[in-house]
Amino acid sequence: MVTRPAPPLRYSIADDLRARIITGRLKPDERLPSEAQLAAQYRVSTPTLRNALAVLQGEGLIEKVHGKGNFVRRRLHQVTYVGGGHMAVDRNVSRSTLRVTVRMTKTRARGELASLMKVPLHSPLTEFLCVGYEGESPHSLMRVYVPRDLAPITLQAEAPCWGSVEAALAEVRPALADTSEKVHARLPTRSEAAVLRIGTTLAVLAITRVSTDITGRVAEVAHLVLPGDRTKALFTTQRMTTERPAQR
Incomplete structure (x- = not known):
């Protein structure tokens, strides 16, 4: 035996x-x-x-x-990422429980970030660290980088939703013309796990978004991290149809 x-x-x-x-x-x-x-x-x-x-x-x-x-941990509601930095939450969630904290700091373009921004190394940037909450529990982490000259002078330290942050950025930059997104699953870094209050063995959905404005300049690079146990992604593709010429 x-x-x-x-x-x-x-x-x-x-x-x-x-x-x-x-x-x-x-x-x-x-x-x-x-x-x-x-x-x-x-x-x-x-x-x-x-x-x-x-x-x-x-x-x-x-x-x-x-x-x-x-x-x-309280049972948390599902978060759906629908692309372009937009997130939807379960219909049963009270909007009054949702909030986003924002911290704005000056930084420099280094490594991969300089490549994504298409700027020389050490170019001046502004970073926005945004953490989304449902009640007191964090559900999302996003770092947004913009060229220093396209950053608002001030930004509220707390907003009711992501839209408030996007509106503040839109006021000081040209309209966005194109956005590309790369999505993959990975384990969180220790700092990401600490902010999201999850273990380092729980997979996260990591999204890198690069947006260019109507002049062709990269106006924003965003790194979004979402806990894998409460997140799903939804992408909708609109297909172009070509009309056939009428036969005579």
Whole structure:
């Protein structure tokens, strides 16, 4: 008879916490005991306990809020990316719970960004870091880069929707004429996972959008990151039809 080795402790701990969440003993938005308390409860080291929490973060069951601790993740509504930087949320979501925080900083074009912008290295740019929220839970992260001379002087630090940000940009640049988008799935960087409050093992939908204006200049490059467990993408293609000449 072959004896199978016991599963690693992190999975046993994750199984127990998962069961407590699923059965309602740990409720949505409830703060878990501190990592030190949980490590003592399960009689394991803090690194082992953190590995167990990482399993649940990867499953989207808990989220870590910097400086506050680990919380049971509320069931979040679906986000649909429909192209061009536009997102639609579940009809059941109250618009009053949606908001976007915006942070504007000066930066320089480096590496791939300079290539996408089609500008020399170290050209002056303005970066807009935009994080979308449903209630207190983040659902999207977008970094928008524009040439410094096309950036608004000021921008509200918080807006009710993405449209407010787009409107502010549209006021100081020519109309956009063409947009191309590249979409792929990948694991998040540590900074992306921290902002979105997800585990580093949960795949994200990463979208790179390049927009040119009517003069042919690249007016905007945007990097959008969406959690893979609550996002779907919808693209609509309009086909051109050519009329046949009438036969005589």
